[in-house]
Amino acid sequence: MASEHQAVLQVDGYVRRPANLTVEDLSRLDRQWQIADVGQLVPGRQGRAVRLEGLLQYVNVEPAAHYLGLHAAVDDFHASIPLADVRASGILIYRLADGPLPADQGGPFRFLIPDPAACHAAEVDECANVKFIDRLELTSKKGHDNRPQDEQQHARLHEKDS
Numbered sequence: 001m002a003s004e005h006q007a008v009l010q011v012d013g014y015v016r017r018p019a020n021l022t023v024e025d026l027s028r029l030d031r032q033w034q035i036a037d038v039g040q041l042v043p044g045r046q047g048r049a050v051r052l053e054g055l056l057q058y059v060n061v062e063p064a065a066h067y068l069g070l071h072a073a074v075d076d077f078h079a080s081i082p083l084a085d086v087r088a089s090g091i092l093i094y095r096l097a098d099g100p101l102p103a104d105q106g107g108p109f110r111f112l113i114p115d116p117a118a119c120h121a122a123e124v125d126e127c128a129n130v131k132f133i134d135r136l137e138l139t140s141k142k143g144h145d146n147r148p149q150d151e152q153q154h155a156r157l158h159e160k161d162s
């Protein structure tokens with residue numbers, strides 16, 4: 001097929017083996033990390049995902065990494081959350097059954113915490129389900145985070161969605 005834009009996920013920071021992963025690379029991660037149908041885990045969501053832990057092992061995360069930075073350059077949205085809180089449960093949705101994850105579902109790459117706190121009720125909240133991710137950054141201290149901090153900011157952000 002003619003040159004199709006290839007989505008790339010950059011994983012860097014406190015890792016021994018930084019990587020730039022394509023959808024194909026993600027689909028090749030060991031099957032123990034793959035979730036064939038996210039809907040089975042989180043009702044209402046769709047797609048195929050990999051577990052965060054699988055990504056962390058792939059890049060050989062350093063013990064000093066304590067925060068996970070979730071970056072979406074396209075709309076300048078960023079979250080930085082304690083790694084320990086999402087290490088066992090966080091997943092990255094990277095495709096649908098028959099193609100890329102569309103933007104209206106947060107594609108090409110979307111982070112999903114199966115059971116987050118309500119928006120701005122805790123550090124690991126629904127707002128940390130970052131869409132359009134192009135980079136995961138492991139840091140030792142909390143990094144850049146511009147999630148809405150109150151109802152007003154939140155309402156303003158969601159106005160842009162419609």
Ligand SMILES: Nc1nc2c(c(=O)[nH]1)N[C@H]1C(S)=C(S)[C@@H](COP(=O)(O)O)O[C@H]1N2
Pocket residue numbers: 072075077119126127128129130131132148157
């Ligand atoms: N890139 C990006 N990701 C984002 C947002 C955003 O504005 N940009 N909004 C966040 C907020 S505040 C919420 S509550 C959830 C909403 O996701 P949903 O519409 O899929 O439930 O996405 C989060 N992810």
Ligand SMILES: [Mo]
Pocket residue numbers: 119120126127154
């Ligand atoms: Mo939110």
